[in-house]
Amino acid sequence: MNLSSIDLKKAEYAQVLLARKLRLKGEVEEYSVVGGFDAAYRDDVAAGCYYATLCCTGNRMSFDFSIVKGVPPYVPGFFYLRESKVFFKTVREKPELIFVNAHGIIHPRGFGFASHVGTVLKIPSVGVAKKLLKGFVERDGKVFFKEKQVGWSVSAGGKKYYVSPGNYISLEGSLEVFLKNVSEKGLPWPLYYADRCSKELISKVEKGV
Numbered sequence: 001m002n003l004s005s006i007d008l009k010k011a012e013y014a015q016v017l018l019a020r021k022l023r024l025k026g027e028v029e030e031y032s033v034v035g036g037f038d039a040a041y042r043d044d045v046a047a048g049c050y051y052a053t054l055c056c057t058g059n060r061m062s063f064d065f066s067i068v069k070g071v072p073p074y075v076p077g078f079f080y081l082r083e084s085k086v087f088f089k090t091v092r093e094k095p096e097l098i099f100v101n102a103h104g105i106i107h108p109r110g111f112g113f114a115s116h117v118g119t120v121l122k123i124p125s126v127g128v129a130k131k132l133l134k135g136f137v138e139r140d141g142k143v144f145f146k147e148k149q150v151g152w153s154v155s156a157g158g159k160k161y162y163v164s165p166g167n168y169i170s171l172e173g174s175l176e177v178f179l180k181n182v183s184e185k186g187l188p189w190p191l192y193y194a195d196r197c198s199k200e201l202i203s204k205v206e207k208g209v
Contacts, residue, residue, distance in 0.1 A: 124167070
């Protein structure tokens with residue numbers, strides 16, 4: 001994908017429209033299998049990894065990975081333009097819920113890449129990010145943007161994460177499922193495996209292994 005051929009105004013408008021259709025309500029559900037996706041980059045090469053684990057444990061159920069060349073550069077607020085190709089080449093199954101190393105509704109237009117994933121796959125998705133893109137954090141850990149709560153600031157494994165619903169899950173549900181699946185390293189188990197795997201893979205690509 002060549003970003004010069006993408007109309008960012010149209011992409012922005014699409015995010016605004018899709019954000020209005022998000023389903024962020026409902027009862028907190030019990031999930032059996034949860035997934036996690038992450039990608040690591042070196043220039044225009046990406047290594048994507050997906051893991052599925054038994055909910056609330058570190059027991060791995062399945063694994064997939066891909067190496068993708070020719071990925072476009074990152075544009076703030078339009079992470080999906082870079083990540084989508086890698087994600088959909090890597091993830092070949094639909095878990096009951098998926099964690100994504102990206103924002104959900106903590107986003108300038110309320111539609112981050114985690115929301116994109118949940119919308120396309122039609123499954124609950126939760127964004128887990130290491131940096132706050134927009135908004136501010138209250139003392140109780142709630143993240144607000146434009147006077148509306150959009151997520152949570154959570155400390156886990158000695159690190160800070162910003163958790164938000166992507167789609168098909170509530171604010172409360174996104175925090176609850178994060179805490180149920182969190183590893184001692186801080187990230188939810190499937191996302192921890194995917195994060196470690198993607199970094200190892202991109203390192204091998206650099207070394208020509």
